Amino acid sequence: MHFLAGWSVVVTCSDFPYKMQNAVIGYDLTPAFWGKGYAVEAVAKIILAAFEGQLACGALNRIQADTVPGNKTSEAVLRRLAFKDESLRCEAGF
Template identity: 35%
Template sequence: MNDIIREFPLLETQRTSLTEITPIHQTDLFNLFTDSRVTEFFPVIKFKEIKDILPVIRLFAENFEKNTAIRWGIRLKEADELIGTIGYSGYKAGHRSSLVYALKPAYWGKGIMSEVISAVVKFGFQHLQVNRIEAETLPGNIGSEKILLKSGFRFEGLLREWMHWNGADYDVNMYSILKKEFPDQII
C-alpha cells in the first residue's frame, strides 16, 4: 500500500468490526470457504482439513507486509467469529485496486455486506489513494451484482474468458466505482 499504513488497519461499521485475519480464525475461514453456496461463484482451492487454511492466512499476512493486498475478517461487533472476508486483491497507488469479498449465507440479505463495502471503499479512496476500485463477478452471481450496484458500482461489461483458474477460463462481469463517484460527504 503506502508508507502511511504500517500497522494493519482495523475498521468498524455500525454492526461490524473488520479485523486482521490470524491463525485463530482458521476454523471460521474453513467453514466459509467450504460452503458450496459461498464458493458457487467464487473459485477457491478445495480445502479438505482446517489446517489447509493456514497457508492462505499466511498469504494474507505476506501480501499485506509486501504492500500488495489487504484482507479483513468480518465479524459482528458482539461476536468473535468471522462471518466473512473483504479486501483488495491487488493494489496500485494512484490508480486502481480489485475488491474481493465473501459472506456466510446466514448473513445474506441483511445489508451487512453493503455496509462493509462502503467502509472498505472509503478506506481505499482515502488511505490507499486509488482512483478506481474494481469488482469482478462470475455471470449468474445475481446477489453479488445487486450488492455492487447498491454500493454505487457501475456495470462495465462482460470480459470474455478474463479469468484463468485451475485450468479453466471464465467470463467475468466487471463493475467499478471511481473516487469522484463516491459520495463526498462519506470521504
C-alpha cells in the same frame, strides 16, 4: 465495523508497473450472513478508505469488482454502491 466469522472482504491494490492507483475488491459471505447488509456496509467503508488514501497502497482513483457470473445478489450489492457495468470478462468466471 465488526468482523464476524464466516465472511471476508479482500482488496488488492496495484502499484505495478506504473502506479495505476486502482484496486480490485471481492467479498464472500456464508449463507447465514446473506441479506443482512454486511457486504454493503463493509464494501462502502473500504471504498471510503480507499478514496481517502487510508489503505496501504495510498489513495485510489478506481476500484473494480468482479462477481461470479449470474450472481444477481452480488451484482445488486455493487449497484447499490454506484458501481457500473463496464464489461464481461469472457471465460474468467467459475
